[in-house]
Amino acid sequence: MRTRPRRLVVAAVALLATTAGLLPAAAAERQDPQDRQDRQEQLSHGGLSAVVRYTEYGIPHIVAKDYKSLGFGTGWAQAADQVCTLADGFVTVRGERSRFFGPDAASDFSLSSATRNLSSDLYFRGVRQTRTVEKLFAEPAPRGPSRQVKDLMRGYAAGYNAWLEQKRITDPACRGADWVRPVTQMDVAARFYAIAVLGGQGGAVDDITAAQPPTGSAARGKGSGAGPDADTLIQAVRERTADADMGSNAVAFSGDTTADGRGLLLGNPHYPWHGGRRFWQAQQTIPGELNVAGASLLGSPTISIGYNPHVAWSHTVSTGVPFNLHRLTLDAADPTAYLVDGRRERMTKRTVTVAVKDGAPVTRTQWWTRYGPVVASADGELPLPWTATTAYALNDPNAANLRFGDTSLGFSKARGTADVLASLARHQGLPWVNTIAADSSGHSLYTQSQVLPRITDDLAARCSTDLGKATYPAAGLAVLDGARGDCALGRDSDAVQPGIFGPARMPTLKDAPYAENSNDSAWLANADRPLTGYERIFGNIGSQRSLRTRGAIEDVAALAERGGLTVRDLERQQFTNRVPAADLAGADTAKACAALPGGTATGTDGGAVDVAEACSVLASWDHTMNTDSRGALLFDRFWRKLAAKVPAAQRWKVPFSAADPVRTPNTLNTDAPGFATALADAVTELRAAGIALDSRLGEHQFVVRNGRRIPVPGGTEGMGVWNKVEPVWNAAQGGYTEVSTGSSHIQAVGWDGGRCPVARTLLTYSQSSNPNSPHFSDQTRPFSGEKWVTARFCEKDILSSPALKIVRVRER
Secondary structure, eight states, X not given: OOHHHHHHHHHHHXXXXXXXXXXXXXXXHTSXXXXXXXXXXXXXXXXXXXXXXXXXXXXXXXXXSSHHHHHHHHHHHHHHHHHHHHHHHHHHHTTOHHHHHOTTSBOOOSSOOOSBHHHHHHHHHHHXXXXXXXXXXXXXXTTSOOHHHHHHHHHXXXXXXXXXXXXXXXXXXXXXXXXXXXXXXXHHHHHHHHHHTTTTGGGGHHXXXXXXXXXXXXXXXXXXXXXXXXXXXXXXXXXXXXXXXXXXXXXXXXXXGBSSSOOEEEEEEEEESSSTTOEEEEEEEETTTEEEEEEEETTOSSOSEXXXXXEEEEEEEOSOOOOEEEEEEEETTEEEEEEETTEEEEOEEEEEEEOOTTSOOEEEEEEEETTEEBOOBSSSSSOBOOOSSEEEEEEOGGGGOOOHHHHHHHHHHOSSHHHHHHHHHHHOOOSSEEEEEEETTSOEEEEOOOOOBOOOHHXXXXXXXXXXXXXXXXXXXXXXXXXXXXXXXXXXXXXXXXXXOOGGGSOEEESOSEEEEXXXXXXXXXXXXXXXXXXXXXXXXXXXXXXXXXXXXXXXXXXXHHOOBOHHHHHHHHTOOBOHHHHHHHHHHHHHHHTSGGGEEEOTTSOEEEOHHHHHHHHHOOSBOOTTOBSHHHHHHHHHHHHHHSOHHHHEEEOXXXXXXXXXXXXXXXXXXXXXXXXXXXXXXXXXXXXXXXOBGGGTBEEEETTEEXXXXXXXXXXXXXSBEEEEEEGGGTEEEEEEEEEOEEEEEEOOSSSSOEEEEEXXXXXXXXXXXXXXXXXHHHHXXXXXXXXXXXXXXXXXXXXXXXXXXXXO
């Protein structure tokens, strides 16, 4: 019974050898001359092919004979679902957004923080002009990518190009667009690079491209302006860390807690629902070599989050600050020169020219130092001045990191959590995430193994500037004295590159009953086994946790204590939709509401508002964000307004205690002046929009796909809901009418002793961004109904799919 499906795979792969042909030369001719050499090199490796078996929801199971062919099948299949989004991203990393979309249009923020296309292009053209990616690509492994990952990248580009050559684009977002063009292996690598620097240089693009030396009297030391404000910089870094676009929950349970002694993993990454940071679902197989399923970030030929027959893993965005600053002491005679140990060093002037739609090319300069680019902007991500005496340079160690693909490939091949750790130790390629994993032998793992500047607490104590003495303890941002050579970051003996921490220093928790993270620091990955002793740049300890972390620990600790867990328990946890904020404050809110004199409260506009109905609605609400919950929308709108009006320090009567971090702070301070106002404003808002206070959540929290409303369960970060969604409020159109970010590729994985993992998955926003695709919203509807997709991993399950469609793809 098991032999026949395996033979079918072998037969399918054998078919690949019979395909041949190259893309027509015309494909290369449509590219810029500077790309033609790369494209010609790629074409010389023609004849690639793969077999793609599609099952329900358009999930592809890609089979190939080698890594280059696997990349080919992946590039083809991704293009079929996401060609416009992919093409848009390739325009970004080539620095051509201004050429096609205009310089002043807003960037889509998928691959950097640039607010305008021009600043995005100035940065990425600079990367391209200096051949930064090519140099990293040429580094021997593990410093650079392995041959297998290089083959995946090369094959991916060929597969994407073959799809463009052979298929017709039906997505209106780019149908007939001249910016949809063939790509090269280096374009694929550049996308990896953009993801790697997203937390560092990519998050400061406006500051890098706007930084210019002072001129006139300012350059002569007159009118040079005030120095940076520590509180403003601290707030900027905290907002970066708490970016609502990127989050996640994940929990691994060890075999001590499960029904069969094997591990369990629930991954719930919170990523954007639109644009180039979407996930895309697939299975990749090279018979006898690789067999893995999960989700890839768009543009990636490797599985980013997933599972195989032995291990499952997920990631959460970490609290580690993946960059630091160096204060430059400038030469009194030249603000583009700085001193190190009294010796003068000139900055490197990088002149970049960007083509502009309907206009003359724009040329700007950037300034780079031994530490990295100078950053300066009055209103950018990092509000720092460039004066006659001082400037600041940003050090981003991920600017030397093209290792993410190999780290992920190592996970894909792993046979247990020990192999996951081994891949992290060898490649050290994760830029800004934690890893949570479980395996079929019953092991659990949490580790914050990421690329961080090697800022030890000792180094920060010796070398911090006055600004750094404030920002490092408060936000983990080190600002070092760049004029001192003894303040260099140094090197750990086990680190793959200079200036980063080696694996031995990473906060790691092995084989705990549960290991959980919801974007707080490593401290409470397990509340009974707190992690301490790591450097401040990784994150803090002994401080207040988010409501989402507190709720998650309560939930998973209770599950672990109960024991006998199965995948079904993971499924239920994902969709409990419990509101920790309501469990802490809901009863007090309803009670204080009922006690308001005359059942009225005063709104922000000074008017009296009848809130009596709201009191009863809140009292009867079930404290969940299910689509049929009545009162959920009212509490959601009230809680947002309360958070805006009442400072966190005044919100609770019982303050935070490090001795009881999961249960404190608590007891809502209903006497705070903003409490009644927030309640009145929420009631006024809903009534003005014609929304009943006791309406079901799903009637007013929904997305529209092809003209149909699809209710969306879940709730916002501020209320602590595990199943996080960040919807966009539009009262005129009926409430929350879109989701910007939230639960994305969800997976619940375990093992039962057989050859196939027991896996349930859900890609909340579905496989395709194309409204004309049958897979534009077909998984969004199950998400709405809190239903899961049963994964088809083994051959017998794939081949028995009633939706099975086999496609043989090849170069012509």
